[in-house]
Amino acid sequence: MMTSTGRGRGRGRGLLATQSLSKPGGGGDAALKSTTNVNNTEDDQSASCMNDLEQLIETLTLEPEEEDIAKIQTMADTVKTSSDLKELANIIYNRCIKDREFGKTGACLCDRLANMEVEGSKFRNIMLSLVQIDYKDKDSLRTKSPGRFLGFVTFLCQVFGNMRTAKGEPFNVLSGPIYDCIYTIFDDDNSSDDDYECLLLQIQSIGKELEAFDESKMSELMEKVRTKIIKDGRSARARCSLLELLESYSKGWKTLPNEITRYYCDTMAEIFTDAIC
The missing domain is CATH 1.25.40.180 (Serine Threonine Protein Phosphatase 5, Tetratricopeptide repeat)
Known part of the structure; x- marks a missing residue:
């Protein structure tokens, strides 16, 4: 459970208490008690809602x-x-x-x-x-x-x-940070199979929008993908993820046909089976 911020601090309590106590007529204690009860109720309701x-x-x-x-x-x-x-x-x-x-x-x-x-x-x-x-x-x-x-x-x-x-538009300002995070994974020789599988799923999901914003960066990224597949000695699982990503790019980010999707799923299942054995 996260620690609640701003709860139970008696918002404005000190000021209200001071003002009430300074009033003539000896009603300061009653006013303070009333104010405290109201604030406690508000804080309890806020805590319950959160x-x-x-x-x-x-x-x-x-x-x-x-x-x-x-x-x-x-x-x-x-x-x-x-x-x-x-x-x-x-x-x-x-x-x-x-x-x-x-x-x-x-x-x-x-x-x-x-x-x-x-x-x-x-x-x-x-x-x-x-x-x-x-x-x-x-x-x-x-x-x-x-x-x-x-x-x-x-x-x-x-x-x-x-x-x-x-205005109903994508946050294009995020495209730069997204590419930075992608390259952080691609440029790290210690990146795991899980890293590449995560990239596959995310770039498949937003590849069309990313490419529309900056085609040159997407082309550069796909060159890195090809290099990883051919030269960098990635594991079979990583190469499978990267090859599927490259295929999605070549198809214009359209949903891959069922038979192609099934091929990659079956191939990945075989890879996992071989790894266990």
Whole structure:
């Protein structure tokens, strides 16, 4: 359970107490008690709301029903403070980072909440700020926690593919960081099979949009893919992922025919079987 930010601090309590005690008539203690009770009630309601939201988000499936998303939206509309809005963003972000299969669901949920604004704080900006923090620390993140790094890369790609600006456009500013993260993996001789499989899934998902934004970078990336397949002595599993990625690129990022998809799935299954044996 994440530590709640901004809860239980008795917002404005000290000022109200001072003003009440300074009034003539000896009613300061009663006023202080009344103010404290009101603030405690507000804090309890805020804590209960955030706990309920966290539980809903933690139990959200990878393919949620519309009613589940709508319920989260309705509850999120009751958030009254910027600190609670930041906590909501953190809850969603951390679920995505620790479970990269949840990345797309989380990004779609963020898109639905993007226009929320509380006390001058916008949900969209808060979420992008969280992404920026991990991006700046990506090298350290990759070293200390490879799984979290892949969760971050997945979420970054899914935000680019599913979250939109106020004008309904993709966050093209994210394309540079996405390419940087991709090259971080490609240029590292110690990259794992899991790294390449993650790249396959994410680039397949957003390849069309990435290429449309910068064709030259995509062409450069595909040259790296070819080199990895032919020269760099990658494992069979890594080469299988890279070959499927190259094929998706050659098909214009259209969904591959069932027989081709089945071929790669069967080949990967054989690779896993051989590895176990």
